[in-house]
Amino acid sequence: MKWAEGIDKLGLGLYFLLCIFAIANIYSVDQKLGEKQLIFFCISLFVGLIIFVGRSKFFENMAGIIYIGGVLLLIGLFPFGKEILGQKNWYKFGSFTMQPVEFAKIGTALMLANYVSGPDFNLKVKKSLWTVLAIIGIPAAVVLAIPDVGSMLVFIAFFIALYREGLNGLLFGVGFIFAGVFLISLAVPPLYVALAVVIIAGVLIAMNYHRMSWDVISIAGIAGSVLLLCGLAFGSPYILEKLPKHQRERIEVLYKGEKAFRDTSGYNLLYSKTAIGSGGLLGKGYREGSVTQGKFVPEQETDYIFCTVGEEWGFVGSAVLILCYMVFIGRIYYLAEQQKSTFNRVFGYCFASILMMHFTINLGMVMGLFPTVGIPLPYFSYGGSSLLAFSMMTFIFFKLNYSDKNSLV
DSSP, X not given: OGGGTTOOHHHHHHHHHHHHHHHHHHHHHOHHHHHHHHHHHHHHHHHHHHHHHSOTHHHHHTHHHHHHHHHHHHHTHHHHOEEETTEEEEEEETXXXXXXXXXXXXXXXXXXXXXXXXXXXXTTXXXXXXXXXXXXXHHHHHHHHTTOHHHHHHTTHHHHHHHHTTOOTHHHHHHHHHHHHHHHTTTSOHHHHHHHHHHHHHHHHHHTGGGSOOSHHHHHHHHHHHHHHHHHHHHHHHHHHHSOHHHHHHHHHHHHOXXXXXXXXXXXXXXXXXXXXXXXXXOSOTTOOHHXXXXXXXXXXXXXXXXXXXXXXXXXXXXXXXXXXXXXHHHHHHHXXXXXXXXXXXXXXXXXXXXXXXXXXXXXXXXXXXXXXXXXXXXXXXXXXXXXXXXXXXXXXXHHHHHHHTOOO
16 A cells, blocks of 8 residues: 555554553553553554654644743642652642653654754854753753653763764763763772773873873863862762662662662562562463562562563563564664654654663663663553653654655655
8 A cells, every 4th residue: 555655564563562562561460550551552542643644844843842841841840740759750630640751852852853953053063062962951950850860861862863963972981981980989999990090091191192182271181081080989989978868779789789778779679680580481471470460579560560571471581572672773773864854863863762771771770780760661661651752752753754755855
């Protein structure tokens, strides 16, 4: 059929597969929640159909309004938000709740794509650089103030899209270096870390001595960076001590193990690992997981849903799920790169990068490789806000891709 030309059948097929498998696993944990998730899925499909039959230019033209609306929804949480599990990041309407940060990500992606596709964009010009940093930074700062550290980390995904558009990769390196020094200094004596920073900086300077420009600004920049890293090394234990108790313990779990905090921050992780490990190669069978059915893991239908997959479907089922996510995310990147429109390409990269951040952090969290920060697994974790927001991004991108493939330009 001619109207179906341009619809990415592989991408949509993987979307349906992930959503249906998710509903089955949520149903296994809690029958009523599984039925509600099915309703959320039907609503998402209805919204997706509206998106698909609409005009693709709508999202480009309305990007600014959608972005401002998302930021205002975030700000409105301070006077009107409902506090759940220590975070005031929900609106409550009767028995339903809505998490606006999920929709703010859509607005930020659209606004970023709109600005980058404009005629005046050039990352080599400071005005463009500061503008894109403001587009990302404003909602990220509000999210951090809520505080919702997990969602704030997802905003890093937008820098991956900017890297594709010419952002200097050194910014990623600087971020990883500072994060690495902070985390290493919590496990290794700060003096040793500071000495390592000085030695590594000296070696790098010696290797690039003749290619470096030795003016006052360059020397001050190098010296300032080294001093800042050394200061961070000595200050990391103090920073950790000043964090709220539950956040401090979530970081300490990485070093001391979940058993040291089995009654507090390590409880979820301890039983999550137990559930995943007990699944073996092929799993215990659908609705046969003792840890899952015993409700030992709090939030096992939301942030820790992967432990249900590990226990009931085993290593094989978990590997298949991970493979589906990797193929799906890779497919979005591939399609984004094929777009003739800069707006479409940037939005596609933002979408794929958000998925990748959620996927990576969530799996790292449930396996003890990353602190617990409350990040849902896209399409899989229970929740209407998350499923609807990710479905909207999915259908927006596939609509843009459909229009691009049928464009005569």
